[in-house]
C-alpha cells in the first residue's frame with residue numbers, strides 16, 4: 001500500500017509536470033474512412049430526457065481566497081460548460097490556496113464535481129474534510145454533465161483577464177493529466193475518439209486560436225476527415241482523441257474515496273454568509289456551483305440551460321460526435337446521450353418537448369446518412 005508521503009510526492013510530480021509546455025504539432029493528416037457502428041435513433045429507444053443548468057460567468061470561473069470573519073474562504077465555482085473537464089485543475093488551485101499555511105480542518109460546501117475533487121485533493125494534503133451540501137449525487141448538476149473532456153463554454157474571450165486565462169490553462173492541463181491516471185481504474189474514464197463535424201470543409205475545432213486556445217496541443221492524433229473520408233457525410237470534420245468521463249461512475253467513485261479517507265458529509269442548505277461563517281472549521285472551500293449566486297451575491301453567475309435525450313445503450317458505438325448544427329452524441333454506459341441546448345439565463349429545469357424533437361430529428365438525419 002502506498003504511504004501518504006508517496007501519494008503527496010506523486011501529486012507534487014504531477015503538478016510539476018504540468019508546467020512543461022508542449023511543442024506545436026504538425027498540421028493534421030487525413031484519416032482514411034473508418035467503419036463505425038451507427039447510432040439507432042428513434043422515439044421508441046428514448047429512455048429519459050434531462051435538464052441541467054451550467055453555472056456560467058462570462059469572465060470565467062472564480063478561484064480566489066478571502067477573509068470571512070475570523071475564517072478563510074476559498075472560492076471554487078462558476079465552471080460553466082466545462083466543470084467536469086476542469087475539476088481536478090481548479091481543485092488543485094483551490095487546494096493550494098487553502099493549504100498555504102498548512103492543512104487545517106476544512107469545510108467544503110457542495111458535493112458536485114468541484115466540491116468532491118477539492119475534497120479529495122485536500123485530503124491528500126492531510127486536511128480533515130467535512131462536506132456540507134444541499135444535494136448529493138445523483139442529484140447534482142455534475143450528474144447531468146455529458147462528460148466529454150473539453151473545457152468549453154467556460155468564459156467569453158472579450159471578458160477574460162490575463163490572470164484568469166493563466167488559471168484556465170493551468171487548470172485544464174493539470175486536470176487532463178490527472179484524469180489520464182484514472183483510466184481503467186473504475187472511475188468511468190476512458191479514451192474515446194470524437195468527430196467534430198462541420199457543414200463546410202477546412203474548419204478547425206482544435207486550433208490554437210479557437211475555443212481550445214492555450215490548450216490545443218493537449219489533443220492527440222488530430223486527423224482531418226473531409227469529403228469522402230468522412231463517415232457521416234458532412235463536408236468538413238476533424239477526428240481527435242480525448243477522454244469520456246461517465247459522471248455517475250466518476251462521482252460515486254469520488255464519494256467512495258472520500259469516505260474511505262475518513263471524510264464526513266452533512267446534508268444542509270446555507271441561506272447566507274452568516275450561516276457559513278458559523279461553521280466550526282477555520283477553512284472553508286465554496287464549491288456551490290450556481291448556488292454561489294444567491295449565497296455569496298455573485299450577480300455575474302447565470303444559468304445556461306442544457307437539455308439531453310438518452311437512448312438505450314449501444315455498446316458497439318465507441319466514438320463521440322460534436323456537430324453539425326449544435327448536436328452531439330456521447331456513447332455512455334447509462335445510455336446513448338444526445339444533446340443539446342445552450343439557453344442563457346434560463347432557470348427552468350423542465351425539458352422542452354420541441355427541443356427534444358429537434359435533437360432527435362437532427363441526430364436521426366446525421367446517423368441515418370452513415371453508409
Ligand SMILES: Cc1cc2nc3c(=O)[nH]c(=O)nc-3n(C[C@H](O)[C@H](O)[C@H](O)COP(=O)(O)OP(=O)(O)OC[C@H]3O[C@@H](n4cnc5c(N)ncnc54)[C@H](O)[C@@H]3O)c2cc1C
Pocket residue numbers: 051052053054055077078079080081082083084085086109110111112113114115132133134135136140141142143144145146147148149150151268269270271287288289290291292295305306307308340
Ligand atoms: C447538459 C449539460 C452538459 C454538460 N456537459 C459537460 C461536459 O461534457 N463536460 C464538462 O466538462 N462539463 C459539462 N457540463 C458542465 C458541468 O456539469 C458543470 O460545470 C459542473 O457540473 C459544475 O459542477 P459544480 O460542482 O460546480 O456544481 P454542481 O454539480 O451544481 O454542485 C453544486 C453543489 O453545491 C450544493 N449547493 C448549492 N447551493 C448550496 C447551498 N446554498 N447550500 C448548500 N449546498 C449548496 C449543491 O447541492 C451541489 O451539491 C455540462 C452541463 C450541462 C448542464
